[in-house]
Amino acid sequence: MLFNPATTPRMKTIAIMQPYFLPYLGYFQLIAAVDKFVVLDDVNYIRGGWINRNRMLMNGAPHLFTLPLRGASQNRRICDLAVMEDNGWRDKLLRSISQAYGRAPYYTQVIALLETMLHFPNLQLDQFLLNSLQKSMQYLDLNTELGPTSRAYGNDALAGDQRIIDICIREGASDYINPIGGTGLYRHEDFQQHGIALHFLKSRPSSYSQGKHPHTAGLSILDVMMHNAPATIGQLLIEKDLL
Template sequence: MTSIAIMQPYFLPYIGYFQLMAAVDKFVVFDDVNFINRGWVNRNRLLLNGAAHTFTVPLRGASQNKLICDIELVDEQGWRDKLMRTIRQAYVHAPCYAQVVALTEHIVNYPSIRLDEFLLNSLREVSDYLMLEAEIVGTSRIYQNTHLKGQDRILDICRQERADTYVNPIGGVDLYDRAVFLKQGIPLKFLRPGLISYSQGKSEHVPWLSILDVLMFNEPDAIRQLLGERDVL
């Protein structure tokens, strides 16, 4: 019995991404699809001075004509140091700062300049910290099915993994057909995040920031409870 989810890799994504990861047995990182400019692959938001602040991992020659797995990071220490300074400034007084800043330094300073490897490592680091059980499959290129598109490609990955259930974020409810999946013997379900709220110190709660914000203000046990605040329909 294997439930599966398939998502593009994002850098320190919001908690809903990890709710999906926590809801399945196998999590496929879909990195051989086209990069989206100004999307969430290489950027996210943290809480700085009470407001959402966007941070970005700089890329070399990124283009919507390139696959995520074919893009590299800017190979300079400067942006890594600058990002860590911003994170320290933003969260130095957060209750879980000490352990999470160490985790974040390890993620940000991961030595690979390949974007897919850098993102995959970050997802695995956070998953391990939270003790999630889903197996994270390192690359979608192993499936040899780039000739397929959309729903057909998702179904092919599910068949190769012998999945008995496919779980997708609720935003895909108009993209995929339950009847088509069921005809292949794979029930299709959709995950709808609940309204997540937690103390952010003196600030009024700003929702849907990077998982980094959740980590800074909550112990792992509390975060695992937040991950359960969702519906699978």
């Protein structure tokens, strides 16, 4: 059964997404487009997905970097996993990033930010990712309200879109925004019957200088931050369409 909300006006736009480590620009466009962003952290971890890895630009080509986990399994939830204790991986990752971006115009600011993320003392994956998301949002001057854990709703027995709709109802949402990749997962009429408008966010093609290399799209926000001032990134965050 879906939660039965109080009869209050709905004037809130929300998004609900799994947490990722330094996700791509479109993830932050989604955050910038809503009043509240709910972190979906009690769903199964996806091995080979983007929860704990992303891509940076190294020698002109995309290079994968990974946040190492203890006991990663698709049978375990994101909130039940942990980042590996330090066995040198932090220093190795920082060296790789320094090699890739040491001459980038905003290297000094961004590498300092990254160091604070990587040395966050709580190794629980959900908390580690939440902290990196909060730090990124602060750097980008994004003031969207964060719902730090989907466990707060106690509705994980609901499946798929029913759970998303339930969270929308509980939040008094008038609008729900999902990335364009969700067009095959959600139907407008399922949301409309609860008074909620469903939208899909589509990023516009954007380009920025990556030094001497031709532009490579779809990299981690790390690449965007290394090459652009926060104010410039603020302009990139609005280069999107709601369908």
